[in-house]
Amino acid sequence: MGNMHGTVYRNGKQIDVGYDVPTTCEQPGCTERIDRGLGYLCGSMHGGDEFSCGGYFCGQHLYMAPEGYLGTRCLLCRDRGADPTEESSDAMVITYD
Numbered sequence: 001m002g003n004m005h006g007t008v009y010r011n012g013k014q015i016d017v018g019y020d021v022p023t024t025c026e027q028p029g030c031t032e033r034i035d036r037g038l039g040y041l042c043g044s045m046h047g048g049d050e051f052s053c054g055g056y057f058c059g060q061h062l063y064m065a066p067e068g069y070l071g072t073r074c075l076l077c078r079d080r081g082a083d084p085t086e087e088s089s090d091a092m093v094i095t096y097d
């Protein structure tokens with residue numbers, strides 16, 4: 001919590017994170033100036049987790065996480081949370097016989 005600064009791995013690349021790291025919204029086409037604090041993070045953990053990409057987005061491009069999940073989500077991750085089978089064919093599918 002608070003104003004931590006650190007580095008995390010995201011998609012195999014090391015990135016600086018924290019409230020003092022300026023960046024721009026990662027939504028394609030958006031040029032909003034933000035920082036890499038938790039307030040702009042997709043998900044609840046820097047670097048992302050299984051439910052979020054770990055990207056940083058402006059307030060306009062962050063949405064409430066689906067019920068039962070922590071933090072906020074970008075549009076892509078929010079939709080993926082709503083229907084995990086839609087996005088990729090190797091998403092976990094449970095079948096009952």
Ligand SMILES: [Zn+2]
Nearest residue numbers: 042053074077
């Ligand atoms: Zn995301």
Ligand SMILES: [Zn+2]
Nearest residue numbers: 025030058061
């Ligand atoms: Zn944005």
